[in-house]
Amino acid sequence: MAHGDVRSLPARRAANGKSKPANGRTAVRERNEAKILKAAEAVFARKGFSGASTAEIARKAKVPKPNLHYYFRTKRLLYAAVLDRILEIWLDALDEIRPEAEPADALARYVVRKLESSRILPEPSRLWAMELIGGARHVQPFLKGRLRQLVLQKSEVIRGWIEAGKIDDIDPAHLLFGLWALTQTYADFAAQISAVLGKDRLDDAVFAAATRTATQLVLRGVAVRSGR
Amino acid sequence: MAHGDVRSLPARRAANGKSKPANGRTAVRERNEAKILKAAEAVFARKGFSGASTAEIARKAKVPKPNLHYYFRTKRLLYAAVLDRILEIWLDALDEIRPEAEPADALARYVVRKLESSRILPEPSRLWAMELIGGARHVQPFLKGRLRQLVLQKSEVIRGWIEAGKIDDIDPAHLLFGLWALTQTYADFAAQISAVLGKDRLDDAVFAAATRTATQLVLRGVAVRSGR
DNA sequence: TAGGAAGTTGACCGATTGTTCAAGCTTGAA
DNA sequence: TTCAAGCTTGAACAATCGGTCAACTTCCTA
Numbered sequence: 001m002a003h004g005d006v007r008s009l010p011a012r013r014a015a016n017g018k019s020k021p022a023n024g025r026t027a028v029r030e031r032n033e034a035k036i037l038k039a040a041e042a043v044f045a046r047k048g049f050s051g052a053s054t055a056e057i058a059r060k061a062k063v064p065k066p067n068l069h070y071y072f073r074t075k076r077l078l079y080a081a082v083l084d085r086i087l088e089i090w091l092d093a094l095d096e097i098r099p100e101a102e103p104a105d106a107l108a109r110y111v112v113r114k115l116e117s118s119r120i121l122p123e124p125s126r127l128w129a130m131e132l133i134g135g136a137r138h139v140q141p142f143l144k145g146r147l148r149q150l151v152l153q154k155s156e157v158i159r160g161w162i163e164a165g166k167i168d169d170i171d172p173a174h175l176l177f178g179l180w181a182l183t184q185t186y187a188d189f190a191a192q193i194s195a196v197l198g199k200d201r202l203d204d205a206v207f208a209a210a211t212r213t214a215t216q217l218v219l220r221g222v223a224v225r226s227g228r
Numbered sequence: 229m230a231h232g233d234v235r236s237l238p239a240r241r242a243a244n245g246k247s248k249p250a251n252g253r254t255a256v257r258e259r260n261e262a263k264i265l266k267a268a269e270a271v272f273a274r275k276g277f278s279g280a281s282t283a284e285i286a287r288k289a290k291v292p293k294p295n296l297h298y299y300f301r302t303k304r305l306l307y308a309a310v311l312d313r314i315l316e317i318w319l320d321a322l323d324e325i326r327p328e329a330e331p332a333d334a335l336a337r338y339v340v341r342k343l344e345s346s347r348i349l350p351e352p353s354r355l356w357a358m359e360l361i362g363g364a365r366h367v368q369p370f371l372k373g374r375l376r377q378l379v380l381q382k383s384e385v386i387r388g389w390i391e392a393g394k395i396d397d398i399d400p401a402h403l404l405f406g407l408w409a410l411t412q413t414y415a416d417f418a419a420q421i422s423a424v425l426g427k428d429r430l431d432d433a434v435f436a437a438a439t440r441t442a443t444q445l446v447l448r449g450v451a452v453r454s455g456r
Numbered sequence: 457t458a459g460g461a462a463g464t465t466g467a468c469c470g471a472t473t474g475t476t477c478a479a480g481c482t483t484g485a486a
Numbered sequence: 487t488t489c490a491a492g493c494t495t496g497a498a499c500a501a502t503c504g505g506t507c508a509a510c511t512t513c514c515t516a
Contacts, residue, residue: 026462028462028463028512029463032463045361046362046363047276047278048276048278048358049279050275050276050279050280051275051276051277051278051280052278052279053502053503053504054504055502055503055504063464063465064464064465064466065504065505066464066466066505066506067463067464069505069506070462070464074505075505126361129361129416129417130276130358130361132416132417132419132420133273133274133354133358133361133416133417134274134275134276134279135274135419136419136420136423140423143419143420143423143424144423144424144426147420147423148423148424148425148426151424168444168448170441171440173424173425173437174437174440174441174442175441175445177414177421177441178410178413178441178442178445180413180417181410181413181417182406182409182410184409185405185406185408185409186405188357188361189357189360189408189409191360191363191364191371192364192371193405195364195368195371195375196371196372196375196376196379196401197376197401198372198376209402210402210405213398213399213403213405213406214402216398216449217403217406217446217449217450218445218449220396220448220449220450220451221444221445221448221449222444222445223448254492256483256492256493257492257493260493281472281473281474282473282474282475283472283473283474291494291495292494292495293474293475293495294475294476294477294495294496294497295494295495297474297475297476298494301475302474303474303475
């Protein structure tokens with residue numbers, strides 16, 4: 001699932017170690033790929049894979065359509081490249097769940113970081129949600145492999161907290177699902193939340209209230225005994 | 229947002245009160261519309277509005293494409309008709325939040341009913357999620373109107389519980405957002421959850437654990453003082 | 457300064473999109 | 487039995503889809 005899978009470029013720079021560290025003269029490529037990926041992320045997040053059109057992505061990225069296909073041979077490869085970038089963002093913050101951490105701190109910080117992510121980078125979250133709702137056909141290996149292993153591992157950490165009497169008994173995996181749901185809803189369903197609140201966008205006050213509420217639900221929900 | 233808006237049929241049965249109660253000879257129409265709506269729901273839920281094709285819907289409903297357009301003149305009207313049916317399902321269970329209800333019962337029953345809905349009717353939830361992620365262009369009036377009013381009204385109920393000392397202080401609207409997120413995640417992101425759990429579908433055991441976990445988070449989260 | 461790879465792009469491909477047409481079929485009331 | 491309204495459907499519409507082609511420019515290297 002590394003970059004190598006996803007990009008199949010027409011030609012790579014001569015494989016020697018001569019030129020400047022790691023780039024050299026591919027500045028054009030780097031810049032254009034970034035432009036296209038950013039535009040693709042936005043369009044895929046709004047319309048999903050089948051609903052998005054390469055023409056719209058190209059228009060948004062301000063490149064002619066054949067140029068888009070020069071950098072990403074097919075729509076599917078472009079989609080894979082976008083997903084590939086997003087996986088890391090998605091996993092971010094899970095490292096708060098560590099055995100030696102104090103559960104109250106760890107869970108609170110996890111909620112804060114995830115909500116921050118929903119505020120600053122809502123589009124990756126929406127694209128991920130679209131992919132999952134559509135059946136997760138393109139990310140099945142990731143879900144059954146890396147993510148599953150990570151959830152099993154973090155579940156062990158949480159079970160450790162329970163056995164140490166630091167938090168109440170709870171199903172660790174479902175606690176994680178709950179954490180994801182409580183935090184990502186503010187990215188995925190921002191349109192609903194802002195409309196219901198009578199705002200035209202989710203401002204800082206909304207996210208502050210969201211953080212308070214989610215933190216309260218989680219910390220009291222697992223009945224954290226504060227350390228010492 | 230009533231049915232009248234959504235269906236613009238070539239002709240309605242003669243407007244008299246003669247024939248059998250409320251249908252008469254439109255049995256064919258009723259049956260075909262139902263077939264098409266069901267197929268449309270599934271396809272729209274998987275691909276979103278722009279990603280779905282009328283051809284695929286027609287194929288799934290086992291009617292020729294022009295027949296689909298005979299009953300629903302445009303793709304957009306078909307989509308509106310599908311959304312229209314879903315709104316009621318979506319609002320269901322909110323009536324548990326009543327002033328005279330005991331908060332513990334009301335919240336627990338709400339969670340149970342919503343999770344039951346995620347288990348039995350995941351597709352409407354997924355279609356709704358798709359629509360919201362895509363920007364909620366087709367349901368903006370519903371969100372800003374009926375749903376907003378309902379949320380304001382239920383928020384008052386919850387505020388009443390707080391002031392009566394029955395539950396801890398919490399932002400009522402965000403509590404509702406949390407309840408939605410915690411329960412609908414099992415419909416919307418079923419693909420992720422089942423893959424992570426190593427199952428090929430979300431069985432009864434999963435939903436039982438989900439119910440326990442979500443209920444615990446909510447009831448302890450708001451620190452319900454049991455009645456009396 | 458010559459050569460060649462990298463990058464750009466207008467024009468075009470067959471396939472699929474949503475939608476329409478018109479000719480047929482079915483059915484219930486007169 | 488007639489007849490119109492409701493229903494069905496193969497064929498075709500322009501527009502858009504993902505993707506290709508070949509001619510062009512740009513830019514680095516030798």
